[in-house]
Amino acid sequence: MNAIIIGAGASGLMAAKQLSGAGLKVHVLEARDRIGGRIHTINEKGPRFSMEGGAEFIHGNLELTLRLLKEAGLEKQELEGDVWQVIKGQWKQESDFFERAGLVIEKLKEVTQDIPIAQFIERYFPGAEHQGLREALTSYVEGYYSGEVSKTSSKSFLEELLSEDHQQYRPVGGYGKLMEYLSNSSKESGAIIQLSTVVTQIKWCKGRVEVIDESNRAYVADKLVVTVPLGVWAAGSGVRGAIAYTPAVPAKIQAAQQMGFGAVIKVLLNFSDAFWENQLVEKACHVNTGNFHMAISDMPVPTWWSQLPQHSTLLTGWLSGPNAAKMKDFDDETILAEALHSLSHIFKINFTDIKEKLQWYKVLNWTKDPYTRGSYSYSTLRTKSARKVLIEPLEETLFFAGEALYDGPEMGTVEAALVSGMEVATKIVYGQR
Numbered sequence: 001m002n003a004i005i006i007g008a009g010a011s012g013l014m015a016a017k018q019l020s021g022a023g024l025k026v027h028v029l030e031a032r033d034r035i036g037g038r039i040h041t042i043n044e045k046g047p048r049f050s051m052e053g054g055a056e057f058i059h060g061n062l063e064l065t066l067r068l069l070k071e072a073g074l075e076k077q078e079l080e081g082d083v084w085q086v087i088k089g090q091w092k093q094e095s096d097f098f099e100r101a102g103l104v105i106e107k108l109k110e111v112t113q114d115i116p117i118a119q120f121i122e123r124y125f126p127g128a129e130h131q132g133l134r135e136a137l138t139s140y141v142e143g144y145y146s147g148e149v150s151k152t153s154s155k156s157f158l159e160e161l162l163s164e165d166h167q168q169y170r171p172v173g174g175y176g177k178l179m180e181y182l183s184n185s186s187k188e189s190g191a192i193i194q195l196s197t198v199v200t201q202i203k204w205c206k207g208r209v210e211v212i213d214e215s216n217r218a219y220v221a222d223k224l225v226v227t228v229p230l231g232v233w234a235a236g237s238g239v240r241g242a243i244a245y246t247p248a249v250p251a252k253i254q255a256a257q258q259m260g261f262g263a264v265i266k267v268l269l270n271f272s273d274a275f276w277e278n279q280l281v282e283k284a285c286h287v288n289t290g291n292f293h294m295a296i297s298d299m300p301v302p303t304w305w306s307q308l309p310q311h312s313t314l315l316t317g318w319l320s321g322p323n324a325a326k327m328k329d330f331d332d333e334t335i336l337a338e339a340l341h342s343l344s345h346i347f348k349i350n351f352t353d354i355k356e357k358l359q360w361y362k363v364l365n366w367t368k369d370p371y372t373r374g375s376y377s378y379s380t381l382r383t384k385s386a387r388k389v390l391i392e393p394l395e396e397t398l399f400f401a402g403e404a405l406y407d408g409p410e411m412g413t414v415e416a417a418l419v420s421g422m423e424v425a426t427k428i429v430y431g432q433r
Contacts (some may be wrong), residue, residue, distance in 0.1 A: 003428065004029060004211050004219055006199050006243070007227035009037020010055075010414050011401045013182035014421030015225050020189035022429045027219060028186070028193040029211065031241065031371045035183050035193065038229065038372060039414065041176025042268070042362065050174035051268050051314060053364040055414050060165025062415040064422065065178075069171060072181035076169040081293025081308035086346050088298065091287040100133055101161075108158040114381050117141055117157060118149040142321025143296065143303055145412070146262025147378035156379030156411075163409035175414060202226075203246045206395040223397060223428055227421065230261040230404040231373030233390070240370040252400070255389035258382040259404060263325035263367040264375030267301060267317035267339045270360040274313050276306065276347055284348035299342035300327075301335075313359075317342070320375055328367040335363050376412035377404035396431055399424045 001024050005012045008030035020026040034040070040053035058065055058076060069076060085092045107124040115123075121134050141147045141157070171178055183193055201212040202224065209224040232241050233256035275281055276292045294305040303318040317339045319327065327335060340358070344351040366372050377383075384407075391405045401424040406416035 001025070001223065002027070002221045003223040003225060004209060004221040005225040005227065006211070007037060007402075008032075008035040008183070008193055008195070009227060009229075009402075010039060010179065010182075010417035011403065011421035011424075012037070012225070012227040013179060013186065014418045015227070015401060015425045016186040016191050016193070017182050017189075018422055018425030019225075019428060020186045020191040022425070024223075024428070026186065026189075026191040027221065028191060029197045029199055029213065029219065030193065030195050031198045033196045035195070036176060036179045037227075037417075038366065038376070039175040039179055040364065041174030041179075043174075043176070050176070051362075052170075052174055052316075053266060053268065053362065054366070055175055056170060056316075058169040058171065059410065059413055059415075060167055062410060062413070064418050065415045068178060068181070068418065072178055074177055074181070075172040077172050077309065079168040079170065079293065079308065080291075081306065082289075082291045083293055084287070084295045086295050086297040086299075089345065089348070091285050091289075091295075093287070094296075104133075104137060105158065105161055108154055108161070111154050111158075114153055114155045116150055116381065117147075117152040117154055120154045121149065139296070139302070142323065143318070145378045146264055146320040146324075146375040147260055148262075148322055151260055151378075151380045153379040153381050153383065156383065160379075160409055160411065198241070199243055201244045201246065202398075204394075204397055206397055209397060223399065225399045225401055225424055225428070227401045229372050229374065229402060230256055230259055230377050231367075232371065233257075234259075234261060235373055241373070249394070249398075252390055255386040256404075258380065258386040259390070260378035260380040260383060261373075261404065262320055262375040262378055263322070263328060264318070264320040265301075265324045265327060265335060265367065266364040267319075267335065268362045268364070269315050269317065269339065269343075269358060271313045271315070271354075271357040272359055273357065274306075274311065275349065275354070275357060276315070281347050281349065289347075295346055297342065297346050299345055300338045301342040304343065304346065315343070324367060324375075328365060332363040332365070335365070336361055378412060393427065399428060 003024050005028045008028050016026050016028050038054040042051045042053050085094050138149050141149050198214040200214050203210040209221050211219045277290050282289050293308045296303050301317045301319045344354050393399045401420040403417040406420045410416050
C-alpha cells in the first residue's frame with residue numbers, strides 16, 4: 001500500500017514517520033522549499049544562534065512532544081525571567097497574563113449556554129469600573145490565542161484556561177531539529193519527501209487518488225493525507241495554495257470556514273547589544289529590566305520577549321489577532337518601523353538610537369503566506385461540530401490532519417499537530433489490517 005501526504009509540517013512529518021515505519025510507501029509533497037510548515041527555525045543568517053520564525057514554545061509538559069524530543073536526543077529549556085505589562089508607558093510586573101484571572105474564570109463557570117467572549121465581557125463586566133479588565137481580556141484572547149472576541153467560544157476558552165500548564169519550555173536549538181528528526185526517521189524507512197511542489201488538484205475515488213501539482217505532474221496512491229492549515233482550507237478556490245477536489249468536498253470547506261483561525265506577524269530583531277539590560281533603560285523605565293523575559297504593551301506591536309534563560313541580543317515581536325489582520329498587507333519595512341516605534345516607547349529609547357543598534361531583522365508575515373494564511377486555530381461556537389466534519393475520512397481513501405483537527409486542550413500547538421498526525425496514521429494502518 002502506498003500513501004501521499006500533502007504538507008511537510010509537524011502533522012505531515014509525524015504521519016510520514018508512523019506510516020513509513022509501518023511499511024507503507026510514503027511520498028510527502030511540500031509546497032515550500034523547506035520542511036516544517038509553521039515551524040521555521042532560522043540558522044543560516046543573522047546572529048550565530050537559532051531563531052524561531054514560527055512556533056517557538058512548548059506550552060507545558062506535553063506528552064508526545066517531550067517523548068519525541070527524548071527519542072531525538074534533544075533537550076528542552078525552561079523559560080525564565082520577568083513578565084511585565086507596559087500600559088501608557090508605565091511598567092507593572094504581572095504573575096498572570098491578564099489581571100483578575102481568577103474572577104474571569106469564576107464568571108466563565110457561570111455561563112450555561114455557550115456565547116462569544118465579546119458577549120461574555122459585555123454581560124459580566126459592564127461599566128467604567130471594568131474597562132481595564134475588558135481591555136486586558138480582549139488583548140489576551142487576541143494576543144495569546146490569536147482569536148477574535150466576537151467569535152471565540154467562552155466555554156472552550158474556560159477549558160483551555162483550566163488546562164494551562166504554567167511551565168513553558170523551548171526545544172534547545174529550535175523546533176527545526178525535531179522536524180529534521182521526523183524527516184530523517186521517515187526517509188530511513190523509505191519515505192520520499194519532495195519540496196517545492198505545490199499541489200493544485202486532487203482527483204479521487206474509493207481506493208485511488210491522483211494528485212496533480214502546478215507543473216502538471218501527477219502522483220498516484222491508494223491513500224491520501226491532507227495536512228494543509230485551516231487558513232488554506234478556508235480560503236476557498238482560485239487562490240495560490242488552494243486545492244481543487246474532484247469530486248468536490250464542499251462540506252469540508254464549509255466546516256473549515258466555521259472554525260477559528262487567527263492572524264499573526266512575528267518580527268525578529270537582532271541588536272548590537274542587549275539594551276534592555278542597560279542601567280540607563282532601567283532608570284528611564286523606573287524598574288529592574290535586567291531579568292526581562294516578556295512585555296505585553298499597548299503599542300502597535302504589543303508583545304516582546306527575550307531569549308532568557310539564554311542571554312542574547314535578539315528580541316522577538318508578536319502581533320496577532322485582528323490587529324495583525326489589519327497589517328497583513330503592509331510591506332516588511334513598514335512593519336519594521338512599527339516594531340521599532342513600539343520598542344522605542346516601551347523601553348523609552350530614542351527611535352534613531354534604537355534603529356542604529358539594529359543589525360539584522362526578519363519579518364514573518366504568516367497571514368500573507370499563501371501556504372498558511374494565518375497563525376493557528378482557536379475555538380468558535382461551531383468549532384467542535386465543524387471539526388468532526390473536517391476530520392472524517394472519505395471512502396477510507398482521503399484522510400485529514402493538522403493542529404486544527406486535534407480535539408483536546410492543546411489546540412493551536414505543535415503538540416496538537418503531532419498528535420493529529422499520529423492519530424491519522426493509526427487510522428490508516430488499522431484500516432490496512
